[in-house]
Amino acid sequence: MTAVLDRLKAYAGVAPATLVIGVFMIAPLMIIFAYSFLEPNPYGGVRPAFSTGAYTKLFYERDLFDEMVFNATYLKITFRSLWIAAASVAACLLIGFPVAYYIAMQPPERRNLLILLITIPFWTNLLIRTYCWILVLRDTGLINNALISAGLIDRPFTMLYTEGAIVLGLIYTYIPFMVLPIYASLERLDLRLIEASRDLYATKWGTLRQIVLPLAAPGIIAGSILVFIPGLGAFIAPELLGGGKNLMLGSLVQLQFSSARNWPFGSALAVVIMAVVMLTLMLYARNARRNGGGLQH
């Protein structure tokens, strides 16, 4: 009797968490997954009829004679998204690691202040912050005006609405996600190991390569995932700084739910992005387990 009661109590204890995860995470995913296998309703929404059309649309389209022909448009967009996300990860890593290292080497009180500074951009709306980049990058923007009045160039240098601008926007948006986990792993790094390495004839660079980087790997990997995933599905930066002409997956999904009125296709795209992300995470987890538990570090 008491055993049953105890079990009930235990269930009651986890109920709120289960409810939140169920309602806010699992249910929407299930809906998206279900929609991706239905037929589009031309006026928005879906028609309750099973179809794999959304997935075939990723690779094929119907030509004038109603025949299925290969269509690389969406693959191209996928690859562009992958490379832009990867480039952002690389750039965030190059900038973020030295920043995280610098912060981790400061005295403790100083560190907290610097970490606070890193998070300050989050206090303002992302849309507004991205609009500001337009003011900086556009042909009559801050940079071009400055260069022209300094006489370094005589016609504006096109920066806005390029893939570079998108990458810049993504770096700007997601760099804290790179800095924070790397900082977390560097902060726990035993500085005496660095001394031991120097004592054993390793130079500063050798120590960075042999000791610091391997021990910071969990943070580096976590940061890379945290930048890569949202970068892949990013919407605001590609839309505003890429001008919508360098379409990325995020914009493509948004398009399907708005003007294109093809919810199943939008859902299918979302499912594909999710599959890619989950695959990446599983690879990482397997790798981490094999390397003696990088995840737990």
Place this chain on the structure above:
Amino acid sequence: MSAAIRAERLRKVYPGSPPVAALKSASLEIADNEFFTLLGPSGCGKTTLLRLVAGFESITGGTLHLFGEDIAHLPPEKRPVNTVFQHYSLFPHMTILDNVAFGLRRLGKPRQEAAGKAQEMLDLVQLRDYGARLPNQLSGGQQQRVALARALAPRPRVLLLDEPLSALDLKLRQSMRLELKRLQRETGITFVFVTHDQDEALAMSDRIAVMSAGEIQQIATPGEIYEYPANRFVAEFIGDANFYQARVEQVRDNGATYLTPFGTRLAGPLVEGAEPGRSVTVFVRPEKVTLTAAATEGNLPGRVRDVIYLGDTTDYRITLEQGGDITVRAENHKDGRPLANPGDDVFVELDPSALRVLKE
């Protein structure tokens, strides 16, 4: 042949508010092949001195030479010195073999050769089959030996050891003392060993530097340190001692005579500023005093106040009839009974030659 290490008025002040003068003005010379120990209480600057030699801290003042070469401006990786760290500091992501081979690899030895040498070092510290493990799969004592092997593998000219045995239990500590001594003899490397444990220092060292509050109090062999401590701090820190005030009776060219509180005369070295009538400190080690029941001429009568059983010996705190206390350390009877019990009336036999005058 120049000294392995020569420090002259070496000084280290850690910046901060207030700044900490961890090393005030240390001068010492360590010979090649010597087993040299820095002994002192926690916080006296032992680690600081080691870190200055290893190159982890910058020198505030004075000079530091290694085999005649001024090393003040060399980074740690340019100094032919390796350290066994107090907390071992093994690289957690590398196997034991890679840890031990680390220094050799950085010195440019090919992988095969470095691995071979590292394996030899593991054999030497009796961890032959542990090369493939990770540091956290080893016990504290084993990690300690790996740290030793790792520091010895590149054949440094000087090995610095910062309280390497302090985290081990007593039995292991004692066997490691012998082990370290053996390694030092076999490798011929100069060892600079830091400890706060006087037994360790006495058992292992060729010479000891006793430190206190950032200053070197005395540098001498274990025997000299124990028998002729330079001052009260050294006498108290190494071994136990009974201290008394004696009076200068007569000053001669090469020494002085002192009148002890026990009515005896004591010929001793000349104490600074000695003039007849002045008071000086004398001391006697408790094991140099004997307890006896016989009221022979010259023996001091007293009553046993406390009996402190130490296993192999027992300490007797005795209140002397003439005033004052004395502690006597004596072996027990063969059957383990102590020689006296609290409240017993006893006599203390104090040979005048057991008393020493402190120079400072």
